[in-house]
Amino acid sequence: MSSDTPGTDASPVTQTARRAREAAAELAPLPRTARDGALLAVADALEARAAEIVTANGDDTAKARAAGTPDAIVDRLTLTPERIAAIASDVRDVVALPDPVGEVVRGSTLPNGLELRQVRVPLGVVGIIYEARPNVTVDAAALCLKSGNAVLLRGSSSAYASNTALVGVLRDAVAGAGLPADAVQLVPGESRESVKELMRARGLVDVLIPRGGASLIRTVVEESTVPVIETGVGNCHVYVDELADIDMAVDILVNSKAQRPSVCNAAETVLVHAGIADAFLPRALAALTEAGVTVHGDEAWQRAGADVVAATDEDWGTEYLSYDIAAAVVPSLEAAVGHIRRWTSGHTEAIVTRDAAAARRFSTLVDSTAVMVNASTRFTDGGQFGFGAEIGISTQKLHARGPMGLPELTSTKYVVTGDGHTRG
């Protein structure tokens, strides 16, 4: 690209992105064996140099504790030899996945004899902006390398020492296996400015994937001139239809909300058809209360339970990520769909019903990444879907929608072969 002309006064972030671009060009033509070999070297090196990584991680956790960070968050930041071994094992799992690069997606011989093939190729340079957990550093790098991409990693400043150590180990292993070390780079600098520069590196970075909280994602989506894949904000709904099996509906609701409330595919709102409300609400309230969930309900829910908090419009739009749920009674399936269309983040919505026509109508009318019919919202996940790995869950419509595995980290190109064909 002509915008890729080397400058003399480039910032450290821009220089990093240029080196990534060069590494990506070296990486793209390499066969699977070369990429897999580097990943196996990465897994071995993580285990061999675990002590060094744990020491660096100790600096981050000490700083976090000194700053009064809650224990749960310090725990997510912590690396132990056992956790590093688990991360290395995940890298070996990635090695075993099918190679997306080179897959012929479409192919035909045209009427004039030209042979047309559409082939998967790496995207080029992938930038990942993420929050606290340092295991993302290795996961993201492994998926990018497996799919032939160079990766620019921008983790949170609270994990800077850990990430620096991890990326050092990764680069040494990659270089030792004969691949360009610059295929894996940490974005220099701990300031917000380095994120901004990354978002402006259009022509050098092919895609940015923000992974983390809603505000991080919104900032990247709104300010980046580099194409972005929006991930992971989940204001998910469970709709209990008039003809639901009540036992099943209670199970799915409680599982969707409370099995792991801190993740994006947990339910945040339950909508109940008026025709089943009298029977369902007391059962649901008992089960939710037992699971420790606070219900923020409309008037019907408030009448059904003394502990129900009055819901406001803010509740319908909130991704609690906690033991809270918004709850309303709706007059019809269409009203449920209307509520969802108005408030959803487009992640996952579930219907519980014995009525095949209702299931079909709900699946068709709801415009979200995933629709669950008689199943928990918690199943929207690359691992659960059988993709073997996941770089994030896209909630946008372009390029990738839903859990993103290795194919979603590729583009395609057409290779057209003739024997002197010209156009008449």
Place this chain on the structure above:
Amino acid sequence: MSSDTPGTDASPVTQTARRAREAAAELAPLPRTARDGALLAVADALEARAAEIVTANGDDTAKARAAGTPDAIVDRLTLTPERIAAIASDVRDVVALPDPVGEVVRGSTLPNGLELRQVRVPLGVVGIIYEARPNVTVDAAALCLKSGNAVLLRGSSSAYASNTALVGVLRDAVAGAGLPADAVQLVPGESRESVKELMRARGLVDVLIPRGGASLIRTVVEESTVPVIETGVGNCHVYVDELADIDMAVDILVNSKAQRPSVCNAAETVLVHAGIADAFLPRALAALTEAGVTVHGDEAWQRAGADVVAATDEDWGTEYLSYDIAAAVVPSLEAAVGHIRRWTSGHTEAIVTRDAAAARRFSTLVDSTAVMVNASTRFTDGGQFGFGAEIGISTQKLHARGPMGLPELTSTKYVVTGDGHTRG
């Protein structure tokens, strides 16, 4: 989406986008027969109301002539009953294409018995920003309706009367067939401001596709907060390898450059391996001169022909769209690839060679939308590729790359069916 909350002070463009969003929700669940019926009604109405369209078009062409617009451009703007009949016939061709909506892209039964299906769905609201030719108004609307999308059309102000008449006919026909008229809308206003508002309608418009000159496309890509598919700028290269068949290379070069120089898949630069330069350059110069092409060459080309103009760095980066070509001699295939990587817009590059290994190396190393092996660059085209229709040629890597047909105007969603599945 919560950003889609109705406001009281919305601009005309925003109001238009909101109506499109509502129409898109009505359109998405409709079966193929409903969409095809509306398109057939559109084709009939275009023919029945041709006189009205021609009259409105007369206002645009009169204005263009009065402003001293060149004849060739006035001709591209002109609609006649014959041209309108051809446009109607194109709409009927779109009706005959396979329906992308509802296609199951991937499906399996997961180990726990959940049935997973990834299904094509419309994108929603597609905005098209385009220049002079009013036939694009109908083409784009037909492709969007066929793929279940609502469309916002923003043509050039020089075709405003024609586009207003055409969209009037389209809306009447769509409404007459029982579909929402707001599935097809012209963006109100002829000013630049209306384009800017369209580019800021994130959450209402799902994708913007600019079709036109390089400066229009650059503006949209850089300023839009709505996701954009970058189309059509083509700085295409023909590389003549050391082991090329010289007759074939001359034919492919002349066809790539001169068969229709004004389009994006025409060649703009020829690179020749030094080992074949002495034999090839005189032959190429004679053929290019005969075709009326001016060569902007490096020193080797200047030595080979008295009429060769000295090339500057600007020539390597220019999409001439005229009877001009930049020309250089390179020491190796790798040097050709390096030149291409530096200067290409990523559209189409051709190699002419008898050497299978060189063809493979070139196809692998070049990172563009299409690589032609022993074929003219002019073949990168939805029609030539057998897609039956084309909304543009994407030169970006995300979502769609290369000629975009109907599947590229869709997204997917996952529909997952269980019988009470919860996650353990």
